[in-house]
Amino acid sequence: MSGDESYIQISDVSKHFGPVVAVDNISVSIARGEFFSLLGSSGCGKTTLLRMLAGFESPTTGEIYIDGLPMSEKAPHHRPTNMVFQSYAIFPHLDVRQNIAFGLRTEKVSKEEANSRVDETLELVKLTGFGDRRSNELSGGQRQRIALARALIKHPKVLLLDEPLGALDKKLREEMQIELRSLQQSLGITFIFVTHDQEEAITLSDRIAVMSEGKALQIGSPKDLYNTPVSVEVADFIGQMNFVDAEVLDVKSGVAVIDTSGLGKVKIPTSADFAQKGARGVVAIRPEKLKISEKKSGALKNAVEGTLKSASYYGNRSHYHVTVEGSDQPMAVASQEVDIASGNTLDSDTPVWLSWEDGALILLPQPPA
Amino acid sequence: MKETTYIKRPNRTLFIYALIYLAFLYIPVLFLPLFSFNDSIYIAFPFVGFTTKWYSQMYHNEPMFAALLNSIRVGGATSVIATLLGVFGAKAVTRYRMPGKPVAMFIIMLPLVIPGIIMGVALLIVVSRSGIPLSLYTVTLGHILVCVPFAMATLIPRFEGFDRSMEEAAADLGENAWWTFWRVTFPIVFPGILASLLLCFTISFDEFIMAFFLAGTDPTLPIYIFSQLRFPAKLPGVLAMGALILVVSFFVVVFSQWLRLRNSNDITSSGI
Ligand SMILES: Nc1ncnc2c1ncn2[C@@H]1O[C@H](COP(=O)(O)OP(=O)(O)OP(=O)(O)O)[C@@H](O)[C@H]1O
Ligand SMILES: [Mg+2]
DSSP states (O other): OOOGGGSEEEEEEEEEETTEEEEEEEEEEEOTTOEEEEEESTTSSHHHHHHHHHTSSOOSEEEEEETTEEOTTOOGGGSSEEEEOTTOOOOTTSBHHHHHHGGGGGGTOOHHHHHHHHHHHHHHTTOTTOTTOBGGGSOHHHHHHHHHHHHHTTOOSEEEEESTTTTSOHHHHHHHHHHHHHHHHHHTOEEEEEESOHHHHHHHOSEEEEEETTEEEEEEOHHHHHHSOSSHHHHHHSSOOEEEEEEEEEEETTEEEEEETTTEEEEEEOOOTTOOTTOEEEEEEOGGGOEEESSOOTTOSEEEEEEEEEEEEETTEEEEEEEETTOSSOEEEEEOOHHHHHTSOOOTTOEEEEEEOTTOOEEEEOOOO | OOSOOTTTSOOHHHHHHHHHHHHHHHHHHHHHHHHTTBSSSSOOSSOOOBOOHHHHHHHTOHHHHHHHHHHHHHHHHHHHHHHHHHHHHHHHHHHOOOTTHHHHHHHHHGGGTSOHHHHHHHHHHHHHHTTOOOSHHHHHHHHHHHHHHHHHHHHHHHHHTSOTHHHHHHHHTTOOHHHHIIIIIHHHHHHHHHHHHHHHHHHHHHOOHHHHHHOOSSOOHHHHHHHHTTOGGGHHHHHHHHHHHHHHHHHHHHHHHHHHHHHHHHHHHTTO
């Protein structure tokens, strides 16, 4: 038996479709009971990876282990996984009860037990009373729940969900997110959840793998990804981020002295390999880590002067765009300080000061051109 | 403004065209039942009088019933076997990635465009050279060959029309390939299978050329009817039989259309 920490082990898995490399050498361990998301834009290989876990595709190289057992020889119907399909794949010739009970035939349960399990599952997904409906008499949200119920009735150890909320409108989506999360926590099932919506991934997941072109760019908790992205791509994908070009002038005892185009000369602690004297890179800062003020107060260590280009006020928060010398992209600033927003709003084209705390800046490697 | 969209606006020219078209199509066919009640062995106007004697003559015409039975047997066997082959073929073509698929498709569909007389002669040569006696079996063989492309053409859209994740879902829920087929694929493509059975039966039932070449001493109905055309006295009996077949076909077609519409509603409105 493998430990709980690496309940699912994806080791060096690649999938090629002819010349297309859909999944490119991914390795990751997923713990028992974890809510793990695969996040990435369209075509980055999320579905392919999920389908390899379910057994619908076999890896070109590498191996997947679940609970210590290699999966490559196991057909989908012999795996401890169940899947919620993006299209839901509700059987059109069966009613809701029959759809949900579909997977019970192979479990050889008695009729009474089957019935009570269907009732239980209907209740779990809040569809009690809908058992006799045909699938074409249901709304999108209800169909989604049936797809979920049909998988859950099998008591899977791992539930695979391929953009299960993709087809729902925003309100229903948010409701279902909450329900999914509480369901996952109460049942203790390992969820592997595919989405291209970074907000959704951040709200739901224990950990996220950010994918691009078949590769896992970074794997970590939402907090890690937000605070310490390892690349411009990840930083850009998760939340909003300002970037300025940078050159490393010197590295001394783990602190890089960096010349940035826009934020002046800064010091950032780093242990990254690329951070060598003379290396080019990118310095990033989140909009909410930038402070905006009309005058330079003496206490500010890290500050640059700029020109306010635009300001939008949303009650308790306000967004600004500020151009600074040296950077052609204006810096985005998000502020929750109401003193500016409430009373004296700032006018466009006025000079302002941008400042930040030590530790707010992130040094990233230059993205490949 | 009335409730008419551009598409739904009535169009008189089109309406008249449709009327003429339908008349052209059906009036000759309707002469069949009409003359089957005419009290004359000559098929010509004016009507002489009403009679049902051709029906009773038909009823006592044993060779004709034997031929009808032969046709039903050949049609039944042909439709079942051709549809079965069509199901396997359609599943293979739509579900698996395989090399040379376009070539295979081309060869399967080729009999559609080869003239029946060529197929008939070719088969006759093969069959007689290999020493197989001509019989209803050889007719069935020929009909299967003709019907498989039609079965495929009927079934492929049905297989293509449903989401393959449906089958994957069944596998995911614990079913092996065999049970997946029976519990998911078969019920979903069932209307297509029924349509294919009916189509193949119809094709076999009225196929003449191949049957003419390949039949032994037992004729199928078209061959029997053809042989009777020489005897004017027998003709009204043939008309009576034709009229009956017409009535039966009418109900079969209505039934199959009803089935098709009902099920395609099912499939499309479930958002697949
Ligand atoms: N059966 C297949 N044959 C050939 N190429 C495939 C196949 N399945 C996927 N691909 C390719 O592999 C790549 C990854 O596809 P995949 O479906 O995994 O993307 P995805 O991340 O799920 O995208 P989306 O968010 O649009 O669903 C794509 O370039 C796709 O064209
Ligand atoms: Mg996908």
